[in-house]
Amino acid sequence: MLWRxxxxxxxxxxxxxxxxxxxxxxxxxxxxxxxLLGALSASFAWWLKDGWRGLRVVxxxxxxxxxxxxxxxxxxGDIVDLTCRLLRQQERAMQASDQRLKDFLSAIQASPNGVLxxxxxxxxxxxxxxxxxxxxxxxxxxxxxxxxNIMRDPIFTNFMASGDSDExxxxxxxxxxxxxxxxxxxxxxxxxxxxQLLITRDVTVMEQAEAVRRDFVANVSHEIRTPLTVMSGxxxxxxxxxxxxxxxxxxLALMATQAHRMQTLVEDLLTLSRLEGSPxxxxxxxxxxxxxxxxxxxxxxxxxxxxxxxxxxxxxxxVVDAGLSEAVLLxxxxxxxxxxxxLVSNAVRYTPADGxxxxxxxxxxxxxxxxxxxxxxxxxxxxxxxxxxxxxxRVDRSRSRESGGTGLGLAIVKHVMQRHGGSLVVASVLGxxxxxxxxxxxxxxxxxxxxxx
Ligand code: ADP
Numbered sequence: 001m002l003w004r005x006x007x008x009x010x011x012x013x014x015x016x017x018x019x020x021x022x023x024x025x026x027x028x029x030x031x032x033x034x035x036l037l038g039a040l041s042a043s044f045a046w047w048l049k050d051g052w053r054g055l056r057v058v059x060x061x062x063x064x065x066x067x068x069x070x071x072x073x074x075x076x077g078d079i080v081d082l083t084c085r086l087l088r089q090q091e092r093a094m095q096a097s098d099q100r101l102k103d104f105l106s107a108i109q110a111s112p113n114g115v116l117x118x119x120x121x122x123x124x125x126x127x128x129x130x131x132x133x134x135x136x137x138x139x140x141x142x143x144x145x146x147x148x149n150i151m152r153d154p155i156f157t158n159f160m161a162s163g164d165s166d167e168x169x170x171x172x173x174x175x176x177x178x179x180x181x182x183x184x185x186x187x188x189x190x191x192x193x194x195x196q197l198l199i200t201r202d203v204t205v206m207e208q209a210e211a212v213r214r215d216f217v218a219n220v221s222h223e224i225r226t227p228l229t230v231m232s233g234x235x236x237x238x239x240x241x242x243x244x245x246x247x248x249x250x251x252l253a254l255m256a257t258q259a260h261r262m263q264t265l266v267e268d269l270l271t272l273s274r275l276e277g278s279p280x281x282x283x284x285x286x287x288x289x290x291x292x293x294x295x296x297x298x299x300x301x302x303x304x305x306x307x308x309x310x311x312x313x314x315x316x317x318x319v320v321d322a323g324l325s326e327a328v329l330l331x332x333x334x335x336x337x338x339x340x341x342x343l344v345s346n347a348v349r350y351t352p353a354d355g356x357x358x359x360x361x362x363x364x365x366x367x368x369x370x371x372x373x374x375x376x377x378x379x380x381x382x383x384x385x386x387x388x389x390x391x392x393x394r395v396d397r398s399r400s401r402e403s404g405g406t407g408l409g410l411a412i413v414k415h416v417m418q419r420h421g422g423s424l425v426v427a428s429v430l431g432x433x434x435x436x437x438x439x440x441x442x443x444x445x446x447x448x449x450x451x452x453x
Contacts, residue, residue, distance in 0.1 A: 004075050008046055015042020050076075066091075113201050114184075120194030122147050122160065131200050134184045136174025156186065170203060183207050219392040223265055223406070227258035261404065268408040271338070272391070275415040281332035283444065289327040289361055289369075292337060293318050296359065300344045307403070312353040321362040326448035327369070329440060331420045339416040339424075342409040343373040343436045349403040351377035351433075367442030368422075374435040380428040388426060389414040413438070420444050 019038015023031035053076040060070050060080070066087055069080050105128075108115050114131025118124060123144045124137065132139050135151060142150055148157060159169040173182030187199045234251045237243070243251070297318045304313040320327075329336050340359075347357045355376040362370055380388070380395055387393045392407040394400040400407060410424070413436075417424050421441045428434035 011042045011046040012039050015039045113199055116198040116200065118147055118196040118198065134173045134200050134202065216391060220269065224262060227262050231255050231258045264404065265406045268406045268412060271412055272408060272415065275412065275419060280419045281335065283330040285332060286328045286330050287333035287336055289320060289324060289329060292329065292340060293320060293359065293361065295337060296340050296344045299341055300348055303345055303348045307348065308353060314348060314351050314353060315356040318359045324361055324363065327445055328448060329445045331444055335416045335419065339413045339438055340371055342413050346409060347373050347375040347377065349405065351375040369440040369445040370437050372435055372437040374433065376433040379430040379432050379434055381430045385426055385428065389424065
C-alpha cells in the first residue's frame with residue numbers, strides 16, 4: 001500500500017512539476033494554477049490507469065480461466081499472483097478430494113456386500129454393482145426412483161414400511177430360480193435426516209449350509225433312535241417275560257446286530273469328522289497297490305460269503321494292469337484303503353448272488369491312476385447319481401439298512417479322494433450295473449523305485 005501511495009505521489013509531483021514548467025514557459029503569473037492543474041491531471045491519469053488495471057483483473061476473475069491471467073505489476077499484479085496461487089491450491093485440494101471420493105466408491109464397489117443409499121423419500125441416490133445385481137436395479141435408469149416401485153416383494157415392502165431401524169430381512173434375489181436359488185439379506189441403517197443405508201448380502205450358501213446342518217442332525221438322531229428303540233424294546237421284553245433260553249439267545253443276537261449298527265454309524269461319523277478336521281495327507285506316506293487290492297479282495301470274499309446264506313456268492317475278480325504290480329499310492333494308507341473297501345463292499349451288497357464284480361487298476365493317458373469297481377447289480381437311476389455322495393442319501397433305504405449300510409460310505413469316499421487331489425466318478429445304468437471309479441492324480445502315485453513310468 002505504501003508503494004502504491006508512493007507511486008501516486010510520484011505521479012502527482014511529476015504532474016505538478018510539468019504544470020509548473022508549462023506555466024513558466026507560458027510566462028504566466030499564476031504559476032500555482034498551472035502547478036495545481038498539472039498535479040490534478042497527473043492524479044486523474046494515474047487513477048484512470050489504475051482503474052483500467054483493476055477492470056482487467058475483474059474481467060479475468062469473471063472469466064474464471066486460470067491460464068489467461070493478465071501480466072500486471074504492483075498491487076494488481078500481486079492480487080493476480082495471490083489469486084492464482086489460491087485457486088491452484090483449491091484445485092489441488094479438490095482433485096485430492098475427488099480422488100478420495102473415487103477411491104472410496106471403488107472400495108464400496110469392490111465390497112462383496114451390496115450398498116444402497118436412499119434419500120428421505122426412499123428414492124435411490126446411489127448403489128453399488130453388487131446391490132444392483134442382487135436386487136435387480138439399473139444403476140442409471142433407476143436413479144431417484146422410489147425403491148418401492150422397483151422392489152415389489154411383499155416381505156421387502158413390509159420391511160421398508162416398518163419403522164424399526166437397524167433390522168434385517170431375507171428376500172429372494174432378482175435372479176432367484178428354484179434350481180438356482182439366490183437369497184439376499186437386507187439390513188437397514190438410518191442416517192442423516194431421514195436417509196437410509198441398505199446393506200445387502202448373499203446368504204444362499206449360508207442358508208444351504210444351515211439346512212444341511214439341520215438335516216444332518218435330524219438324520220443322525222433318526223439313525224440312532226431306530227436301533228435304540230429296537231434295543232430298548234428287547235431289553236423290556238427280556239426283563240418282563242420269562243422266555244425259553246433259545247428265544248433269549250435270539251433276542252440277544254438281534255440286540256447285538258442293532259448295537260453293531262450303531263457302532264458302525266458312530267465310527268463312520270467319527271471318520272467323516274476326522275477327514276473334515278485334519279490337513280490333507282502328505283505324499284510321504286505310501287501304500288502298495290498290491291497290498292490294497294489283496295486286503296480288499298479278502299474283505300470282499302468274506303463279505304460275499306457271509307451274505308450268501310446258501311444263495312451262492314458273486315464272481316469277484318481283481319485285476320491289476322501290467323506294469324502296475326509294484327505301484328505305490330502316495331497318501332494316507334488307512335483312508336485309501338477305506339475308500340476302495342467302501343466301493344467293493346457296496347458292490348458286494350448291491351449285487352445279486354449270481355452277479356459279477358470286477359475291480360481293476362489301470363493308468364490313463366493323463367497319468368492318473370484309476371481304480372474302478374464294476375458290478376452287474378441293479379444299477380442306479382440317473383436322477384440319483386448327483387446326490388449319491390450326500391450324507392445319508394440312499395436310493396433304497398430299506399435295502400441299505402438290511403445290508404448294514406449307514407448311508408455315509410460314499411460321502412467318506414468322496415472326501416478321501418478330494419483330500420488326495422482326486423475324485424470319485426460314478427457311472428450307472430438302471431438294470432445294468434454300476435461302475436464306481438477312484439481317480440488319483442499322477443502326483444499321488446508312482447511306480448516303485450525299480451520301475452519307470
Ligand atoms: P450305504 O451305506 O447305504 O451303502 P453309501 O453312501 O455307501 O451308503 O451309498 C449310498 C447309496 O448309493 C446306497 O444306499 C445305495 O442306494 C447306492 N449305491 C451305492 N453303491 C451302489 C452299487 N454298487 N449299486 C447300486 N447302488 C449303490
